[in-house]
Amino acid sequence: MNTDSKPLNTAASKPGKTELAEMFRKFIDPQFVITDEETLKPYECDGLSMYCVMPLLVVLPETVEQVQQVMRLCHQFAIPVVARGAGTGLSAGAMPDAGGVVLSLAKFNRILHIDPLARSARLQSGVRNLAISEAAADYGLYYGPDPSSQIACTIGGNVGENSGGVHCLKYGLTTHNILSVEMVTVDGERVMIGSDGLDSCGMDLLALITGSEGLLGIITEVQVKLLPTQEIARVVMAGFGTVDEAGAAVGGIIAQGIIPAGLEMMDSHAIIAVEAFTGAGYPVEAAALLLCEVDGTKEEVQEHIEKAEALFRDFGATSIRTSKDDAERALLWKGRKNAFPAMGRISPDYYCMDGTIPRAHLGQVLNEMQDMSKRFGLRVANVFHAGDGNLHPLILFDANKEGELERAEAFGSDILELCVKVGGCITGEHGVGVEKIRQMPMQFTDPEIEQLNAVKSAFDPLGTLNPGKGVPTLRNCQEYRAINAKPQAPEVQHA
């Protein structure tokens, strides 16, 4: 069926680095075609610096037409292309290909249109997540998905990873909050997927693109839905003597018919580290802490806050504190928001995992992780989105100590295996990238992987878009199964 692909030049005529750069400089401002080692260096990895590779070159096009031309050229010579937003990804999704081009969307940073009546915004793909809400605030609106990296990460990267944050339990992930994307296909066609309407005819390609980690096309524009800013939000902080009690309280709140705007949990390692770092007033003696935010009309929030407080008491909370105003709410969240840097203070390095489990297994999984922690001889702290079962175990290690990085990776792999075993998955929001490609066969059978690869081919018959990411080849799958999916030394260089 792939007969529509244009014939390719032979490998022999493939341009070298200098030649290719010259071709790009004909239509891209030469200063935005990067070839020198020093300027290339910051592009060698994304937020997961364990995996780094120097690209052949980096381009920063300024118009969609330039993106199209880059894609046509690369397609013609079968040169790999890796799209890059802000590079905050945590699965090495934007890690370069050694023989390929990094296409940065950094210049695509304009908010094109805000339609307050229809509650939507059209953005270039390099617009930062937080900038959307800042611009919409004038109209009493905001953009729902709020990854913790929202100051830096881009809407294009959010689509790439189907990102979510604290608010996604109630307001959904990226996939629930976008209306359309403009995309440049691997062979340089400019297409519009979706519309201003809530759904469109034909196959739901928007669903496939969201979370596709730059493997299906280059996103140049995104139209997002905006939500009305709620009248009020309040947060209840509750400390518990055991993680099981806190886990049960999470189910309890849902059973009450309340969908919190955010429901986050921390274990005692995280509480202690965070409190030392931020002084937010967290109960350091607690074994687990819940932060439960409720938003809505004043009347509704009052009603739900009272219910939540009573419920946490019934589930054995040892301490409860509810924010009285926005300043106190910000203080209570401060610890959660600074959890990652706080870990950086108590450990030279940490490795952030990302798996999702059915909530009912929270207690069991957290307890099993503590057992693994002893087995691997590495500490693990937990700060996560309890409301939707999305775990972010932070494995603490020291990369300078012989073997610790490898142990951290093996520990991480075991955690993901446990997530799949209890009915969950290997990544909730960070994506597969390079990092979790070995764990894909834990979750998918060979025919399923084959089907996923066939989906990729429908968009990218030559496989030049972000190769080696997201979905393993079947041959690699068999190898990964044979080695029981335990991480081996990756082929890429360790930073």
Add this chain to the structure above:
Amino acid sequence: MPDITKHLQQQISEARNQGHKLAIVGGGSKQFMGRKINAVQLDVGGHTGIVDYQPLELVLTVRAGTPLSEIETALAEKNQMLSFEPPCFGDRSTIGGTLACNQSGPGRPWWNSVRDQVLGVNLINGKGEKLRFGGQVMKNVAGYDVSRTQAGAMGTLGVMTEISLKVLPRPAITMTLSREMEHSEAIRFMNARAAEPKPLSGACWLDGTLYLRLSGAHSAVEATAKHWDIPVMTDGDTFWRQLRNQQLDFFAGEQPLWRFSINSSAATPPLKGPWLLDWAGSQRWYRGDSEMATMEALAEKAGGQVSLYRGGNRTGEVMHHQQPALQTIQKRLKHSFDPDALFNPGRLYSWL
């Protein structure tokens, strides 16, 4: 109820060997949708039953042939609901058909669509392989989102056998407000109310009357009704049920029914005839005879797309046309799931 997955796989293999095409039928309640096709029936309506329901997880897993009525009864017992309020055309509307046609009711802009609430599907592809994508958890970005891609594909990508969905608690109370209002004023008014942080869960305009639905905590609903100062309608629930199930007089009769999915605040296309505005203006229904191309141009002007939902000529195209590059991708996708083009050939588009 027995699991008939193996039986379905067998029928698919047979069809493949004998060169038959298959028309997937859930309950057949949506036979009027899509294009007319000529194929042997593959009945998934017998594949019923709730496989797993965890109210605390807000997750339900069901076989695809399960009637909506059965699902809604089970959820109601736990005070939960299918938040997308699918239309039930008769007792046999199934969850598989609902997802395949991406059917959502009046609450869709606030409570998401069936597509949005899908967490995972089990699917038999055209090679007869049983595949599972997604799962039972809210967040999952491993692999491509094949589950949500089933929404609106009308069974062209495979036979769904099992579907996992996110369910939601039922709101404590519901109240309907209604007042007379002129068409274009209603568009502005509905959108303006939707931009306020109030518990709005439905906004519809029909025959010179605006209907707003509030759902949520008692205190919030009552305070909002007072604040907006619009008369409360008695028996509003009947109105929303009839809207959802397309039982209002507007839907009766032989005139072709067109569905516009457009920018919610756009001016209504200038067509003479009855209009029904739902989803705060994002979904608009029109009754009348017209050419597909004319309607498409009007829909595009309003920022969206149109389909010939019911009646009219069902041998021509009934769905908004696709850009050539997207057409190519969809043909290749179809081929990747169903290389022999067994399932519902031509149901969605003549070329698919």
